[in-house]
């Protein structure tokens with residue numbers, strides 16, 4: 232036998248999962264309000280700063296909920312200056328191989344109990360939404376938004392999939408603002424192309440809420456925007472941001488950006504990530520208007536730990552990329568809120 236083989240096993244449909252774990256009207260209203268707030272910040276009609284932060288990946292629901300509770304308190308306190316959205320990343324696009332995320336391997340045992348993963352992810356999103364905390368994730372498998380998308384307020388198409396036509400089609404119909412990241416090598420043009428494609432209506436074959444093949448017709452997503460995440464070199468500095476803004480303008484797109492202080496902008500070093508975010512706070516406080524948001528990898532405990540099936544783990548520490556710990560994060564978010572406040576005052580002064 233040549234090539235690969237696969238076997239298929241039945242999976243519950245999106246509709247079945249939503250019936251098992253329905254979202255209340257109150258939860259859906261909260262998600263709609265969070266999406267509108269994020270959209271307004273991206274559009275510049277709301278002058279606050281968007282901060283999407285949380286663990287690189289969700290591997291422990293209790294630790295994520297503890298983080299979410301802390302974020303809720305901080306978000307409420309700083310609500311005049313920042314809009315905080317929790318990273319709830321359930322799927323990890325690995326460079327080669329590695330733990331694929333909670334959705335595929337929820338019990339961290341290499342058992343690939345995907346149906347359990349979907350149930351756990353939806354339960355977490357419901358609990359977080361009931362706390363009135365907005366959630367963000369990367370959309371990796373095009374099948375997943377039908378299961379979870381109603382509870383997500385900000386989505387990402389990652390550096391490894393931004394060139395994929397399938398992901399651009401997907402983004403064009405997602406009911407939330409979507410950040411498209413520059414490619415892994417640092418190429419921003421692919422992300423700009425992706426934003427243009429995702430802003431247009433698309434038609435493609437898919438699977439409907441009941442699990443049957445369908446033709447999907449999308450409207451195009453006007454809330455797609457660029458995320459600079461660095462590549463072979465960081466790209467968060469003023470020159471690189473200006474270059475990216477020129478590419479957006481050339482493509483007829485709004486000049487706005489979210490900057491990921493982690494990944495290629497920090498070499499995945501959480502100590503460096505903190506410094507990068509502080510530099511960005513400095514630019515924002517100096518009146519940089521196009522930076523509408525930051526993306527941060529942060530968890531309860533700093534750093535990262537290796538995962539291996541059966542090995543005990545430190546509570547609240549990332550098993551994928553290194554994250555800033557809560558203490559540093561809290562202080563940083565306060566600094567970012569201060570920068571947002573200063574920018575508001577400065578711009579008000581400039582416009583007289």
Ligand SMILES: O=C[C@H](O)[C@H](O)COP(=O)(O)O
Nearest residue numbers: 287323324325326327329552
């Ligand atoms: O954010 C997560 C990681 O950077 C991404 O999944 C790639 O990880 P890897 O290079 O360790 O596989």
Ligand SMILES: C=C(OP(=O)(O)O)C(=O)O
Nearest residue numbers: 287389390391412460494
């Ligand atoms: C994988 C991620 O980012 P990127 O696509 O930028 O590598 C992430 O944010 O988890």
